[in-house]
Amino acid sequence: MEKLNAIWNDNCQIDPAALAQGQKPFAAILSCADARVDPSWIFASGSGELFQVRSAGNTAFNDAIASMEYAVSVLGTPLLLVMGHSACGAVKAAMASNPLTPLLEDLVQPIRASIKPGEGLEAVIKGNVRAAASTLVAKSAVLRGAVERGKLTIRGAYFDIGSGQVSWL
Template sequence: MNDRPNSSEAVLEELMAGNARYVDGSMQSSNPPAARDALASGQAPMAAMIRCADSRVAPEIVFDQPLGSLFVCGVAGNIPTPEIIASLEYAIAVLDTTLIVVMGHSSCGAVSAALEHRGDSNALPGGLPALVDQIIDPCTADADPSVPGVLDAAIACNARQGIGAIMEGSDLIAAAVEAGGVRIVAGVQDLASGHFHLLSDD
């Protein structure tokens, strides 16, 4: 647990190396019974993540990391809700995690719904409009569904959008990022290949 990479750059490098192992089927991580004593005594996750609730998205598997390495927050559409942001603050302020990853994925149902119902989200059942509206407003309100790749573009937009939402929603995290000790990145997992594509910072 004490051998985690320290800098956000080193953490990101390990995540991408783990994803490469996942893509080609050479995973190394395991969770043997012998590791549980150390896990029970505390945690020092190297990265915090917002993942979609989608059953096909599992960061520990996709980045080939054992239990205790990733602090994972999940919600449909990987949206930084206030509770998710508070959870990330815990990772940054208490656990000294240095990297936050906003993790979108291909074929995301939440983003698809935001595209399909961009004009009538109230037609969605239950509490879904409140969730989907958070994707519609910045990413699909003006989208043209006839344009090829529009869903992938909206998925990337939504993941990128998460960075700004975290910075705006948390003075604590924004200060840590501005001080240089913490970095937030966004990316998209391609379900077919397994590859996690890192989006650029801009």
């Protein structure tokens, strides 16, 4: 336990005593659950700096939207990033015709709905990011209002696993 405490203290970029008082993340990120896509690592951030919502395929499901409403309205987070990534397995599953479990079908349904005819994997991944960003403001009056008042910026991004590069969409 003592060793774990030392690791925590050594690795917090923000004073642990300050973290205990509350969080003030500079950005909220909706990203994929993929083990190669770790927003804290990608953006060199520590505990308390990024509010993260992750699920396979980075889809704006209602739970994700509600979490983002909390980040924006309660924590005052000024930037919301939707980040897709290269070789996304959830997007591949949405593009394939292999049978999935009922729950996985639910998961890929919004991705499938965003696919335009003839698109390749990277285009579908980027289209899915744009669709999720649109869904956030379409379904949430809180997020829409924050954008309209200039309190919130919503951006899409694409993370390339092989190069480590993040590009804005």
